[in-house]
Amino acid sequence: MLIDRLFVHPEVAAAIADGRAVVALESTLISHGLPYPANLEVATASEAAVRLTGAVPATVAIREGRFLVGLDAGDLEALATAEAGTVQKAARPTLTTALAAGGWAATTVSATMIAAHAAGIRVFATGGIGGVHRGALGGAEATPTFDISSDLEELGRTPMAVVCAGPKAILDVPATLEYLETRGVPVVAVGQADLPGFYARSSGITAPSSVVDVDAAAEIVAMQLGLGIGGGILVCVPVPAADALPEDVARAAVEQAVAETDAQGVHGPALTPWLLGRIAELTEGASVRANTALIVNDARFAGDLAVLLATRIAHAGA
Secondary structure, three states: OHHHHEEEOHHHHHHHHOOOOEEEEOOHHHHHHOOOOHHHHHHHHHHHHHHHOOOEEEEEEEEOOEEEEOOOHHHHHHHHHOOOOOOEEEOHHHHHHHHHHOOEEEEOHHHHHHHHHHHOOOEEEOOOEOOEEOOOOOOOOOOOOOOEOHHHHHHHHOOOEEEEOOEOOOEOHHHHHHHHHHOOOOEEEEOOOEOOEOOEOOOOOEOOEEEOOHHHHHHHHHHHHHOOOOOOEEEEOOOOOOOOOOHHHHHHHHHHHHHHHHHHOOOHHHHHHHHHHHHHHHOOOHHHHHHHHHHHHHHHHHHHHHHHHHHHHHHHHO
16 A cells, blocks of 8 residues: 555654644656756755745655655755666656665656655645646647646646646646646636746736635635545746746747757657756756746745645644
8 A cells, every 4th residue: 555655754744743734845856857956955945945934844755665755864965966867757657666666766746746645745836737748639730649747637636735836838838727627626826817937927828716825825725625525726826026037038938949849859758858958048047047946936835825724724623
């Protein structure tokens, strides 16, 4: 059983047992998202941002056939400095192979949600979720690839609040929203009517729903998780204004990078990292700065959200 493969860090376990706020964090950004030492700096800053809110961070990974829910400094360093190709990337479809193989595996959104929910954690912070890739549904002259992230299926089945800066900008964002609607996943933008655009403050698409601040977001999250109907809720927080790319700059870089993928023959699991790397080149590093800022900002917001949820539950049980 999954619970037999779960090791919860003592600090995290104590916080869960006491009903205190805990925020899950993914580990793929450490092993596959950013180069060293930026990966370690962002992971450490994200955990620190969670702690500043009064919540406890729980970065999730897989090691030697077990889920680790909560990593210590040595674990973060090991993931950040691991030789390229030695850390597997675990999502729901690859969990069994990652657990069976031994060694380190980093968890994506779907795998992190699975482990965090099993441990009793309600809030998870990430940078941007995966979704429907461009071309996944085909077109007038194109054959559909059906390249759709397992993140979306996980959001439809696992009751958890996922805080992000919106779907990754390289995706087919309208199709991603449609898919989430089909799976019954509420999508809420915070502080604005538009869905955040990952690198940019706005995607140019009106969000399905919006709230003014974290307190209002907590009300909706508490309702979704309290109904017992299953499925998660996506809470979208825009990148900080000081670090955001102008919407036209972000869109131009994404469109150029996507257009180059066919010529380069990039597809499958290599597609997302290639696109993110190319966008970083096209924006002269500005996209990386935006990405790191939004990751830490999402962690802070998730900490505030988790604290509010824990307080509500405590008051309801008093």
